[in-house]
Amino acid sequence: xxxxxxxxxxxxxVYHRHAIVAPATFSLFVRRMPPxxxxxxxxxxxxxxxxxxxxxxxxxxxxWLTGQGIAPDLVEPLVDRPFDGDAWAVPEGSVVLAxxxxxxxxxxxxxxxxxxSTLLNAVTYPTAIASKAARCTLAARGRPVVDFSLRRDxxxxxxxxxxxxxxxxxxxxxxxVAAAQALGLRATGTMAHSYxxxxxxxxxxxDMFAGTFPAFPTFLVDTFDTARAVRTAAEVIRAHGLEDVAxxxxxxxxxxxxxxxxxxxxxxxxxxxxxxxxxxGVDEVVIDDLxxxxxxxDVLAVGTRVGTAADQPYLDSAYKLVEYDGRGITKxxxxxxxxxxPKQVWRxxxxxxxxxxxEGGPPSSRPLLEPAVRGGRRVRPPASIEEARDRLAADxxxxxxGARAVRDPVPAVCRTSTALTRLxxxxxxxxxxx
Amino acid sequence: xxxxxxxxxxxxxVYHRHAIVAPATFSLFVRRMPPxxxxxxxxxxxxxxxxxxxxxxxxxxxxWLTGQGIAPDLVEPLVDRPFDGDAWAVPEGSVVLAxxxxxxxxxxxxxxxxxxSTLLNAVTYPTAIASKAARCTLAARGRPVVDFSLRRDxxxxxxxxxxxxxxxxxxxxxxxVAAAQALGLRATGTMAHSYxxxxxxxxxxxDMFAGTFPAFPTFLVDTFDTARAVRTAAEVIRAHGLEDVAxxxxxxxxxxxxxxxxxxxxxxxxxxxxxxxxxxGVDEVVIDDLxxxxxxxDVLAVGTRVGTAADQPYLDSAYKLVEYDGRGITKxxxxxxxxxxPKQVWRxxxxxxxxxxxEGGPPSSRPLLEPAVRGGRRVRPPASIEEARDRLAADxxxxxxGARAVRDPVPAVCRTSTALTRLxxxxxxxxxxx
Numbered sequence: 001x002x003x004x005x006x007x008x009x010x011x012x013x014v015y016h017r018h019a020i021v022a023p024a025t026f027s028l029f030v031r032r033m034p035p036x037x038x039x040x041x042x043x044x045x046x047x048x049x050x051x052x053x054x055x056x057x058x059x060x061x062x063x064w065l066t067g068q069g070i071a072p073d074l075v076e077p078l079v080d081r082p083f084d085g086d087a088w089a090v091p092e093g094s095v096v097l098a099x100x101x102x103x104x105x106x107x108x109x110x111x112x113x114x115x116x117s118t119l120l121n122a123v124t125y126p127t128a129i130a131s132k133a134a135r136c137t138l139a140a141r142g143r144p145v146v147d148f149s150l151r152r153d154x155x156x157x158x159x160x161x162x163x164x165x166x167x168x169x170x171x172x173x174x175x176x177v178a179a180a181q182a183l184g185l186r187a188t189g190t191m192a193h194s195y196x197x198x199x200x201x202x203x204x205x206x207d208m209f210a211g212t213f214p215a216f217p218t219f220l221v222d223t224f225d226t227a228r229a230v231r232t233a234a235e236v237i238r239a240h241g242l243e244d245v246a247x248x249x250x251x252x253x254x255x256x257x258x259x260x261x262x263x264x265x266x267x268x269x270x271x272x273x274x275x276x277x278x279x280x281g282v283d284e285v286v287i288d289d290l291x292x293x294x295x296x297x298d299v300l301a302v303g304t305r306v307g308t309a310a311d312q313p314y315l316d317s318a319y320k321l322v323e324y325d326g327r328g329i330t331k332x333x334x335x336x337x338x339x340x341x342p343k344q345v346w347r348x349x350x351x352x353x354x355x356x357x358x359e360g361g362p363p364s365s366r367p368l369l370e371p372a373v374r375g376g377r378r379v380r381p382p383a384s385i386e387e388a389r390d391r392l393a394a395d396x397x398x399x400x401x402g403a404r405a406v407r408d409p410v411p412a413v414c415r416t417s418t419a420l421t422r423l424x425x426x427x428x429x430x431x432x433x434x
Numbered sequence: 435x436x437x438x439x440x441x442x443x444x445x446x447x448v449y450h451r452h453a454i455v456a457p458a459t460f461s462l463f464v465r466r467m468p469p470x471x472x473x474x475x476x477x478x479x480x481x482x483x484x485x486x487x488x489x490x491x492x493x494x495x496x497x498w499l500t501g502q503g504i505a506p507d508l509v510e511p512l513v514d515r516p517f518d519g520d521a522w523a524v525p526e527g528s529v530v531l532a533x534x535x536x537x538x539x540x541x542x543x544x545x546x547x548x549x550x551s552t553l554l555n556a557v558t559y560p561t562a563i564a565s566k567a568a569r570c571t572l573a574a575r576g577r578p579v580v581d582f583s584l585r586r587d588x589x590x591x592x593x594x595x596x597x598x599x600x601x602x603x604x605x606x607x608x609x610x611v612a613a614a615q616a617l618g619l620r621a622t623g624t625m626a627h628s629y630x631x632x633x634x635x636x637x638x639x640x641d642m643f644a645g646t647f648p649a650f651p652t653f654l655v656d657t658f659d660t661a662r663a664v665r666t667a668a669e670v671i672r673a674h675g676l677e678d679v680a681x682x683x684x685x686x687x688x689x690x691x692x693x694x695x696x697x698x699x700x701x702x703x704x705x706x707x708x709x710x711x712x713x714x715g716v717d718e719v720v721i722d723d724l725x726x727x728x729x730x731x732d733v734l735a736v737g738t739r740v741g742t743a744a745d746q747p748y749l750d751s752a753y754k755l756v757e758y759d760g761r762g763i764t765k766x767x768x769x770x771x772x773x774x775x776p777k778q779v780w781r782x783x784x785x786x787x788x789x790x791x792x793e794g795g796p797p798s799s800r801p802l803l804e805p806a807v808r809g810g811r812r813v814r815p816p817a818s819i820e821e822a823r824d825r826l827a828a829d830x831x832x833x834x835x836g837a838r839a840v841r842d843p844v845p846a847v848c849r850t851s852t853a854l855t856r857l858x859x860x861x862x863x864x865x866x867x868x
Contacts, residue, residue: 001615002611003584003593003611005610005623006611008626009611010623010625011628014643017646018642061611064615069649074646113626116585116626117585120585120586121585125588125589150439150555151751152555152751154595154742154747155555155588155591155595156555156591157588158559161588175439175440176551177438177443182435189440190441191445192441194458197763197765198458198543198755200761208448212447212505213504305748308588313742313744314744317586319585321628321631321632324631327634
């Protein structure tokens with residue numbers, strides 16, 4: 001399977017036929033900060049680099065393309081030509097801002113063009129979901145957040161990506177066994193409403209569960225009547241001696257009110273160490289409401305709204321030609337302009353600075369983009385989830401408070417260096433003359 | 435990889451330990467019609483049946499689960515036990531309504547429980563996207579619609595699912611080569627802005643493209659100045675004799691105004707057969723605006739907003755226990771109630787009727803749910819995309835006009851049979867006594 005849009009094949013065909021094969025640099029960035037976000041979290045960057053290095057037109061793909069009416073001599077130069085260019089990339093889990101590159105690819109123009117769609121596809125969704133998941137972690141203020149999104153994510157691959165993005169954002173576990181297996185995460189799970197319905201008797205259902213899973217007994221208490229179920233759970237917890245490990249889970253209704261009720265009943269039963277898990281339509285705004293209101297919630301299970309990034313299910317990501325054959329390139333149109341040339345982002349105490357790649361940064365700032373691929377070989381190993389998580393935690397801690405706010409965040413700002421501003425003006429002036 | 439939520443494993447463990455293994459029926463349905471939809475399109479149903487029959491706990495999965503602290507005697511009964519129950523399912527591409535089953539599974543309770551998440555994951559996204567794509571086709575009123583969504587879909591798998599949903603909805607082609615290869619669809623592609631920027635001269639870029647792809651020459655005319663680019667394209671089209679096959683593509687700005695401008699310039703150049711393709715933020719509402727305003731658009735390319743179902747990126751899908759050991763099951767809570775027992779949907783001239791599976795339907799109506807799996811064997815082959823597309827077209831044509839409306843659709847309604855209403859009352863009365 002050739003993951004590309006067909007127009008990349010047609011472009012590469014024209015380029016080869018007319019020897020338009022000088023080095024080109026493309027920059028992958030998110031054009032606008034979406035509403036409700038103060039920062040973005042780069043995720044999928046390592047996956048993009050994997051795809052870059054494994055992307056190939058096979059002999060079978062070539063036959064398929066000629067079957068679609070593309071002349072054989074246009075396809076032939078593409079066959080079995082692995083990527084042999086360079087890539088600079090921010091580390092997985094970095095905080096990034098709008099209009100600043102996450103990834104820059106330099107290669108012969110056809111090669112750099114062919115990977116456009118697969119790189120955008122690799123980065124856009126993971127970055128969207130990690131950016132939302134990071135807000136859940138902030139809203140939870142230290143309480144564990146877990147991922148329950150598998151059932152409504154956009155496929156099995158998307159569910160694994162969502163679990164991974166959650167782990168980078170600091171989530172404690174995922175319900176998705178496949179994702180936990182693939183990524184080495186902790187899996188978590190409780191009890192189904194249908195279990196209680198099938199058994200038909202809440203006490204019997206809780207009792208059997210406690211006997212079967214004494215190590216992680218979480219009792220679902222909203223199937224019939226929450227108050228009655230919490231009292232039943234309390235009796236079962238005491239009968240089985242599970243006072244230190246048990247939890248109750250609320251999955252519907254007024255979560256804050258039900259949590260207060262459950263807490264009061266548990267405390268009255270002397271079960272102040274039994275935790276309360278909430279789920280059902282939970283996202284960073286719901287978490288913020290619960291925590292801000294002082295609702296006694298201990299574990300936040302987020303699902304569909306986070307796994308599909310429901311309020312912003314995509315980012316306005318772009319892969320733009322910024323230099324061809326040594327010539328800086330941009331667009332003039334309002335809202336679609338971008339800085340020309342290979343770039344670097346310098347991060348320091350004064351915020352980020354977008355600069356030309358060939359200039360330095362402000363004192364005591366560090367460059368975000370690193371050489372990741374050189375001459376078709378990976379020179380930076382993929383980050384582990386733990387590395388990405390720790391990097392993100394440090395990056396988030398360094399953000400201004402306004403950017404970290406769950407409600408009405410103020411996006412962090414980034415300055416542009418004098419040299420880059422000058423280059424941009426030169427390129428725009430030249431373009432107006434076209 | 436074991437695609438399941440961990441709680442399904444824990445549930446199955448309890449069921450086996452306590453011999454709660456009588457036959458259970460679960461019903462998969464969408465709880466509420468999302469805003470802005472008058473009907474839903476069942477998609478992913480055949481994929482769900484594939485997953486049902488291939489789902490298995492391997493020896494390696496079992497070892498992994500015990501490593502997570504689940505006792506070996508709980509996992510052992512699950513190993514290498516292929517699904518041996520039954521499934522009833524609507525045909526792929528059927529119009530379905532809220533609260534009416536797309537799929538019903540009957541098997542020993544643990545087996546039927548274990549596949550919950552993978553079945554929901556298989557059906558939810560394809561149904562969301564096919565439902566939106568079908569609205570694009572309606573809005574386009576006969577004009578070809580093509581899928582350009584790969585770059586921002588939620589992964590490679592999601593992009594293939596989006597292309598497939600589009601094809602079922604009647605889309606003419608996809609830009610995603612991998613999807614076209616996997617599904618036997620027509621691939622389509624035009625020209626990149628970066629191509630024109632790299633060449634630096636629009637006339638040279640158009641001329642080379644026309645010479646290279648005389649069979650499908652679509653010229654991108656919004657890189658610098660649309661009017662100038664259309665005039666240039668017109669000259670190149672005439673020079674190459676492409677009057678009958680060429681098109682111009684608009685990808686930004688006021689699409690209606692630009693399309694009118696392009697049409698006027700093309701007509702003035704005697705090129706009334708050159709078509710106009712529009713793309714860039716196009717969804718069913720944009721299409722409806724363009725077509726309603728009489729904008730001269732010939733081909734509609736939809737991307738991100740459709741591929742991520744951006745206004746409704748998920749459906750409120752559910753997989754609910756409706757019968758256990760011959761006993762009908764429902765929930766009492768407001769908004770979460772559902773009809774108990776195995777069911778059938780009868781479709782006729784008077785609309786749909788939701789009925790018990792063991793009763794008949796109104797005269798000259800036909801049953802939507804068909805036996806698809808019996809005793810773990812598939813008894814209904816998967817539908818081809820063409821079959822699903824033709825079924826959908828017929829189903830949509832039979833809908834009331836209000837349900838087909840792009841603006842403020844009025845969801846089609848479904849009655850409930852007297853026998854099912856009676857059963858529901860009986861089960862609710864029994865439940866109140868619990």
